[in-house]
Amino acid sequence: MRMRRILGLVLAAATLVGVSAVGAGAASSPNISRDDCTAAGGQIVSRPYDGYACQLPDGTTQAVT
Numbered sequence: 001m002r003m004r005r006i007l008g009l010v011l012a013a014a015t016l017v018g019v020s021a022v023g024a025g026a027a028s029s030p031n032i033s034r035d036d037c038t039a040a041g042g043q044i045v046s047r048p049y050d051g052y053a054c055q056l057p058d059g060t061t062q063a064v065t
Helices: 002-027 034-039
Strands: 043-047 051-055 061-063
Touching: 034 043, 034 051
Parallel strands: none
Antiparallel strands: 043 051, 051 061
């Protein structure tokens, strides 16, 4: 029983570390300038309450600086 509890705690800690690493990576998206956006074939779009973003042809968006 004790071994199962220890393994459960280790698994829970590893899951939390993994989730926080993924969240940190998702939060830090690179910014792009308007000129770079249009040069890459993108389009400037307005996001409500979040400013402007570059919509690239592959479907991804990046914040505009």
